[in-house]
Amino acid sequence: MKTELATILKHQATKILTDLRESKEPILITEHGRPSAYLVDVEHYDMLQKRMAIIEGIARGEAAIEEGRTYSHSQASEKMAKWLK
Template identity: 60%
Template sequence: MRTELVTNLKRQATNILQRLHEDKEPVLITEHGKPSAYLVDVSDYESMQQRMAILEGIAKGQRDISEGRIKTSDEAKNMFSKWLI
């Protein structure tokens, strides 16, 4: 991962973005020597969002199971058959 100062981002935004799109390597932006933000390619960001949504769905399912919120296969088929007329 590359690191850039916020002042470099202000001065060289076009070059930094061009390199980001070419090598797909995230860029850590620092202010006063401390991490401030990450620049990531749009397709990489969207992919991370999709993966996060899947993981959140799995975690929710695991919580439902552990808390007893489950249905049998027949109950689920009956419930869905109402929607799939």
Template identity: 60%
Template structure:
């Protein structure tokens, strides 16, 4: 992973964004020698957001099972029928 000082980002933003667009590799931005942020391209960010959304759905499903909030397969099909038309 590339690392860039925040001052370097300020001075070379156009070049850094061009490199990011070309290779899609996230860049760690540091400030005063400490990690401050990650710079990612739009496609990578959107892909990450989709993955996080899926993981949240899975976590909610696991919680429902733990709380015994479940239905039979037949009932699930019946409930989902209106969305699958």
């Protein structure tokens, strides 16, 4: 992974963005020697957002199971019948 200083980003933003589009590799931006942010291309960011939505849905499902908020197959079929016509 490439690392850039925030000051370099300020002065060479166009070049850094061009490199990012070509390499598709995230860039770690640092300030005062510490990680500050990641710079990622739009496609990578969108893919990460979609993955997070899936993971959050799975977590909600697992929580529902742990809390007993589930239905048997026959109960679910009964509840869904009006939409499955």
